[in-house]
Amino acid sequence: MAEKEQVQEKILLVSSSPHLVEPATSRRVMIEVAVGCAPAALAALYFFRGPAAAVLISCLAAAIGTEWLFNVIRKKPQTAFDGSVIVTALILGLSLPPTLPFWMAIIGTIVAVSVAKMLYGGLGNNIFNPAMMGRAFLMACFGMAMTTWSPNTYQESQVEKAKAAQQEYVKTEATPLSLAKDPIKKAQKLEEQKKEEIADGNLDYAKTLVIDKSTRPPVNQITGSIFMGATRGSLGETSALCWLIGGLFLLWRRTITWHIPVAVLGSAGVIAMLVWLINPAVYANPLVHLFGGGMIMCAFFIATDPVTCPLSRSGRVLFGLGVGGLIMLIRLKGGYPEGVMYAILLMNSMTPLLDRWTRPTPLGGKAAK
Amino acid sequence: MTQLPTGINRKLKGKYTFKRGIHPPHRKMSQASPVERVVIPAGHTVLIPMSQHIGAPCEPIVAAKDEVTAGQVIGQANAFVSAPVHSSINGVVKQVAPLMHPSGRKVLTVEITATEQQPEPNNWKNCPDIDLEKYEPDAICSVIRDAGLVGMGGAAFPTVVKLTQNEKKPVDTIILNGCECEPYLTSDHRLMLEAPGPIIAGLQLAMKAAGAKNGIIAIEDNKPDAINGILEAIENVPNVSLAICKTKYPQGGEKQLIKAVLKRDVPNGGLPLDVGVVVVNVGTASAIAWACIEGRPFTERIVTVTGKGITRQGNFLVPIGLRVSELLKHCGGLTDDAAKVLLGGPMMGPTTATLDVPILKGTSGITVMSESEVSKQEATACIRCSRCVDFCPMNLVPTRIAHASKARNVEMALDYDLMACMECGSCAYVCPAQIPLTQYLRSGKAQARNKK
Numbered sequence: 001m002a003e004k005e006q007v008q009e010k011i012l013l014v015s016s017s018p019h020l021v022e023p024a025t026s027r028r029v030m031i032e033v034a035v036g037c038a039p040a041a042l043a044a045l046y047f048f049r050g051p052a053a054a055v056l057i058s059c060l061a062a063a064i065g066t067e068w069l070f071n072v073i074r075k076k077p078q079t080a081f082d083g084s085v086i087v088t089a090l091i092l093g094l095s096l097p098p099t100l101p102f103w104m105a106i107i108g109t110i111v112a113v114s115v116a117k118m119l120y121g122g123l124g125n126n127i128f129n130p131a132m133m134g135r136a137f138l139m140a141c142f143g144m145a146m147t148t149w150s151p152n153t154y155q156e157s158q159v160e161k162a163k164a165a166q167q168e169y170v171k172t173e174a175t176p177l178s179l180a181k182d183p184i185k186k187a188q189k190l191e192e193q194k195k196e197e198i199a200d201g202n203l204d205y206a207k208t209l210v211i212d213k214s215t216r217p218p219v220n221q222i223t224g225s226i227f228m229g230a231t232r233g234s235l236g237e238t239s240a241l242c243w244l245i246g247g248l249f250l251l252w253r254r255t256i257t258w259h260i261p262v263a264v265l266g267s268a269g270v271i272a273m274l275v276w277l278i279n280p281a282v283y284a285n286p287l288v289h290l291f292g293g294g295m296i297m298c299a300f301f302i303a304t305d306p307v308t309c310p311l312s313r314s315g316r317v318l319f320g321l322g323v324g325g326l327i328m329l330i331r332l333k334g335g336y337p338e339g340v341m342y343a344i345l346l347m348n349s350m351t352p353l354l355d356r357w358t359r360p361t362p363l364g365g366k367a368a369k
Numbered sequence: 370m371t372q373l374p375t376g377i378n379r380k381l382k383g384k385y386t387f388k389r390g391i392h393p394p395h396r397k398m399s400q401a402s403p404v405e406r407v408v409i410p411a412g413h414t415v416l417i418p419m420s421q422h423i424g425a426p427c428e429p430i431v432a433a434k435d436e437v438t439a440g441q442v443i444g445q446a447n448a449f450v451s452a453p454v455h456s457s458i459n460g461v462v463k464q465v466a467p468l469m470h471p472s473g474r475k476v477l478t479v480e481i482t483a484t485e486q487q488p489e490p491n492n493w494k495n496c497p498d499i500d501l502e503k504y505e506p507d508a509i510c511s512v513i514r515d516a517g518l519v520g521m522g523g524a525a526f527p528t529v530v531k532l533t534q535n536e537k538k539p540v541d542t543i544i545l546n547g548c549e550c551e552p553y554l555t556s557d558h559r560l561m562l563e564a565p566g567p568i569i570a571g572l573q574l575a576m577k578a579a580g581a582k583n584g585i586i587a588i589e590d591n592k593p594d595a596i597n598g599i600l601e602a603i604e605n606v607p608n609v610s611l612a613i614c615k616t617k618y619p620q621g622g623e624k625q626l627i628k629a630v631l632k633r634d635v636p637n638g639g640l641p642l643d644v645g646v647v648v649v650n651v652g653t654a655s656a657i658a659w660a661c662i663e664g665r666p667f668t669e670r671i672v673t674v675t676g677k678g679i680t681r682q683g684n685f686l687v688p689i690g691l692r693v694s695e696l697l698k699h700c701g702g703l704t705d706d707a708a709k710v711l712l713g714g715p716m717m718g719p720t721t722a723t724l725d726v727p728i729l730k731g732t733s734g735i736t737v738m739s740e741s742e743v744s745k746q747e748a749t750a751c752i753r754c755s756r757c758v759d760f761c762p763m764n765l766v767p768t769r770i771a772h773a774s775k776a777r778n779v780e781m782a783l784d785y786d787l788m789a790c791m792e793c794g795s796c797a798y799v800c801p802a803q804i805p806l807t808q809y810l811r812s813g814k815a816q817a818r819n820k821k
Contacts, residue, residue: 010703010707012707012708012709012710012720012721012722012723012724013708013709013720013743014709014720014721014722015709015720015805016805016807016808016811017711017713017715017716017717017718017719017720017792017794017807018715018716018717018794018795018797018798018807019709019711019715019716019718019720019736019738019742019743019744020393020394020552020715020716020742020744020794020798021744021746021797021798021800021803022391022393022798022799022801024799024801025746025749025801025802025803026749026750026752026754026801026802028801029752029754029801079749079750082749084752122750123749123750123752124750124751124752124753125750257759306752306753306754306755307752307753308753309753310755311753311755311758311766311768311769312755312758312766313759316755359766359785360758360764360765360766361764362637362763362764362765362786362789363624363625363628363634363635363637363762363763363764363789364624364634364635364636364637364638364639364789365634365636365637366637366786367637367638367786367788367789
């Protein structure tokens with residue numbers, strides 16, 4: 001017996017299997033997303049310089065501070081440094097215009113973290129994407145400041161070159177997506193005018209009120225700049241290339257699966273392609289829609305927020321199709337030039353339903369009741 | 370990874386796999402160690418519990434101070450789903466009492482002190498050619514029942530129950546499970562390498578007993594040497610083929626294996642029998658052969674001792690009832706940083722708090738994990754990343770079931786098919802929040818059982 005005791009002189013751990021776990025942690029997932037955002041954030045800093053830094057730093061500081069304070073007040077374990085709040089701050093910050101006063105950015109971030117995340121019970125319990133909630137709040141409160149775009153520094157230095165190729169763009173100081181919207185609005189107006197003239201009996205004049213089929217939306221000319229990032233817009237709205245690099249990094253690291261990005265870009269791309277084929281004089285080419293605005297950022301970084309998207313693969317595909325479709329609906333028919341924010345929030349509210357509809361069937365079928 | 374056999378062989382089938390599942394590190398550190406027999410010294414005792422299988426416990430038919438010989442029945446099975454228990458050594462019964470069982474409970478156990486005179490070691494490697502004509506299905510079944518055979522892969526389900534012919538559910542295929550998808554463990558691998566003969570004989574006998582036309586031996590492609598060996602052994606055996614399966618956990622799960630090899634879905638809540646299949650572990654097949662050829666009862670098995678917390682790793686042929694502590698001592702004892710002792714592999718093996726428990730019929734390995742192998746991460750909030758859903762080999766929604774069982778909402782857990790869970794551990798393995806999902810599912814099952 002003495003020998004037996006010798007073998008077991010130490011206290012053994014007892015736990016439930018499995019005893020192996022993959023080294024991936026939630027913190028690492030969050031860090032990977034933040035790394036994925038890095039190219040776009042660096043591009044924003046390069047294009048917009050100081051103002052961009054002010055917005056991003058305000059967002060980061062406010063986000064960490066808010067979550068830290070919440071946990072202190074509620075006497076909960078501190079989660080301000082688990083990385084998730086940094087991702088929220090980055091996504092929100094990159095969706096804001098560089099000229100936004102820093103205090104507005106701070107207010108938006110506080111609302112995003114406190115109302116949209118912590119009040120629901122913190123990480124994993126929120127229904128809506130916190131960053132998009134913060135942005136929606138800012139849109140409602142400071143609409144003017146949220147839609148005033150300034151040229152980025154890259155444009156300042158190349159303004160002569162830009163003038164040659166992008167006359168209308170430089171003149172109006174609009175974002176590419178507003179430019180894409182203009183011909184649509186013009187066409188709508190023309191259609192209304194035509195109806196009025198027909199009602200008034202001026203049939204001959206009405207017949208002349210047609211769009212010149214040979215023209216193309218001027219925004220098509222700057223497709224290249226949209227892809228590279230030399231345009232006006234929100235911090236992260238500018239460079240599709242940088243978001244693509246970040247998105248491919250996330251796919252490579254398996255931080256996200258392909259389902260949502262493919263579904264978002266697929267449905268938006270198909271719609272953009274269809275309207276473009278039907279009427280290229282009015283609708284911008286599909287690449288403008290895919291690379292313009294927040295489309296790529298949304299497909300890889302916003303719609304893929306695990307907390308607010310469905311659990312099953314088929315659910316995620318439906319979610320992505322819905323996001324892409326709603327973005328295009330708002331861009332083509334809605335009052336705003338860009339639709340990412342509302343598309344995400346609307347589909348977030350569909351997530352519980354999608355989860356219910358797309359519950360996976362167990363191997364061997366559903367158990368007999 | 371070593372090369373797979375390249376020779377074209379009609380017995381060789383393609384690579385089979387199932388959907389989802391995970392790729393844990395293999396860590397088959399003991400796969401090169403030949404099987405070594407462990408003999409119990411005189412004066413030492415073995416502990417033979419009356420419950421080593423799924424089903425009704427046995428009734429002891431010996432009393433203290435009785436003399437017993439190796440292979441003598443000491444526990445009688447009185448139910449259909451049960452298996453008799455035999456003495457694994459020559460000795461004298463020390464006591465019949467409730468003693469500590471690997472399950473953590475006390476179970477009626479016969480403790481036997483070994484005497485000087487032990488029988489000659491059994492031949493377990495080379496079996497004579499068998500004449501299948503000699504055996505009738507009913508006779509094979511009764512031999513298997515009397516030998517106390519149970520599944521050696523871990524679940525320990527009485528083998529005879531699976532093989533007994535049932536007119537309503539005819540069996541056409543027997544799959545021998547040589548996947549050994551559990552990391553660390555190598556006992557089946559060594560058996561296939563060192564003793565392919567009895568495995569093939571056992572498969573033929575099982576086919577005869579169950580009335581099955583086809584026999585398939587399934588091996589994962591990370592064991593090319595075993596694949597080569599079995600291929601050679603089945604060269605001239607009719608109706609028997611080899612299925613090479615992709616190395617993925619849990620490839621050796623009964624339902625996953627049937628899906629992979631035969632593309633058949635075992636109904637939820639049903640048995641492989643429902644789709645005309647019986648799955649038998651390779652170790653069990655070998656035991657079937659020896660039971661039929663020599664009438665040898667199930668009194669010894671191969672156990673892998675592995676992990677970084679043990680001085681010497683290896684594969685050992687041990688008498689059933691040998692104390693875990695004794696086997697570990699044989700392997701040089703625990704290292705200083707040993708932290709956890711598992712009776713089985715790291716994915717499904719339960720831990721034991723005491724080493725004073727016996728090796729059972731279903732114990733395929735003892736894994737001693739060191740501090741460095743043990744993860745002690747705290748669980749954080751679920752971020753709904755759906756990795757558990759993406760990897761669940763049963764296609765369940767583990768996070769939902771875990772939340773339901775945490776909230777003691779048994780109905781919701783059952784609605785999400787809690788009972789289809791086989792506790793393979795894939796969900797907890799992939800969870801980035803380190804939530805012990807499998808544990809929650811297990812506790813949900815317990816809640817559901819208590820509610821009935």
